Amino acid sequence: MDGISRSEDEVCPICKLDTYMNPSMRFLINTECYHKMCESCVDKIYSQGPAPCPYPSCGKTLRKNRFKRQLFSDVRVEREVDVRKRVAKVFNRRQEEFASLKDYNDYLEEVETAIFNLVNKVDVEATEARLEAYEAANAQAIAANASLQSREAENAKLMQNLEEERRRQQRTSALEESLAEQELKREVERKVIKELATAKEGEAESAVRKAFAAAQKTVQLKKSSARRSGRQTPAVSFEDTALSMIQSKSATNATRDDLPYDPLEGEEYINDLYTVRDHYYDPFLDNIENSQQAIASGFGVKNVYEQVLFEAFLGLGCLIENEKSRHDAVVAN
Template sequence: MTTSLRNQTLKIGKAENTIVSFQEEDAQCPVCKSDKYLTPNLKLLVSPCFHKMCESCIDRLYSAGPAPCPICQQVLRKNQFMSQIFEDLAVEKEVRIRKRVARVFNKRAEDFPSLRAYNDYLEMVEDITFNLMNEVDVAETEARIAAYEQENKDSIAANQAKSANEQRYRLYQDELEKKEKETKREEYIKQLEDERKLKEMEKSEIIAELATSNKSAQTVLQKRQATALKRSSALRQQQNSDSPSSRYSMPTWITTAMDTDTYMKEVEAKDFDPLSLQYEYVSEYTLRENYHDPYTEYLNNNKQARAGGYAPKFAHQRALTSAFTGLLCLPID
């Protein structure tokens, strides 16, 4: 088994070396034809039209201002060139186009009245992305994006602010978890050190008491064990009382957002009416102690139901509430 693992490791190493050498040989500037073999420090950047150029060619062509791309003649600027992240330029192009489209078409499922409308919106976004990736009706697609951005600039800005706030909250949560883990680690180390010191002190006290007392060793040990148990419980209670609440340690911009979201959810739940009617809950009825109900008679002597706190009267009350709800509503015109 050791030999097979060694052979697999050698194969993986050879594959990695092949990939690296392929990347170095393929790294060549299409303008000046410089490559990694003659220029080891060669660094290629990608333009918005997704053509590679080296840094020296970019400085030479675009330091004076905008100029056309030597390959496709698209007007470019120096600050538009970016480092290549993916090896395949097709993947690089798709990722950048999707990021650009997502900045404009950033609506969510809750912004639509139905799932069908949301799916139609996603299909429209995919059509726009496909046209930009494959250069199909580019001018018409760009005009469509510009018109949509102009018509929905308020909702786009609101969703961008919401996404930024969510990102800040995620980063804050990560930082909070990191600090909490570090704090727990320090507390655990301190607890171990305190327990070590406490054991040494108890050991010294036991030795001193055995040397000076006429009591039996068993009596002294039992007394010391009870004392040690009280000390450990008191120390544990102190540690629990010293731990601060995570709610009050949050910054104000998070707690304010949480309070606003909770208030809006309560308002929406209160005003929600699926049939556009004003429901009225009638409470002028009397709930009896016992009903002749064969479906709930077995619950009277059911130990599991009684242990869980359930009683037949809960079912009867729910049935009466459902029966009387909406009786005073006005008919639909």
């Protein structure tokens, strides 16, 4: 151990063993005196029943079932939290039980006084006697309020689970809508480009309308399939999209960025997580976008930016533990 400094947290004050020699060592404290010792010492001293605390000048009788892991690094904070939990189980009246706000504030002051006395060891015996007397006199009301708090906690947990499920379904729906939107838009673009490739001069609008009619038939089939599966396919204004291509640029130079595309009708999925810039530094995408093949096919690099950011931010708000539980349940079945 030469040259290695050891803090009190690393050495058991009873057996003098440390975490350097035993990395798996765990320290426990007892709520009677909050003196710390290792788990092995607790087993050796208290496995046969109650025994005095081995700390010098303590002398309190400890029981094994009262030992626990320390949650806070400062034992004073640990002790105050435990005192507050204990007092709150007795003084558990609610504001609606009082005739006025002043009466409720006086009650809270009495509770805080009891907590202060127990934490700072002021009039401990008198405070303990007052707690016992209050608990005996109000046992029925204390039990009723404890039951009510338990039901409220269960309801809060249920609401949390429902909210988590709603968010999960919302993320799934948003992803499905995004994929369906992109697929339908590509279908229109493919048909428009195909028709324009063989259209004669001056027949561009007629060719677009013909392409729109063919794409619309495909969309209707997808909508029918989605309704049968219980999903809603986003409604897309294909005709306006295609005609805007002709009006804004010639069809051979049109790109996806030129399409004033309105993918949804009714309630819209609003993105408030990020902003898509018009351009990011990416030589690979820049070379593709400027190629003749990309221009002819209607490729737009901004759509790539949107998709990548959408997928990157899709997991926000996702509760990993719940997703892992669902995955483990599926694997188990």
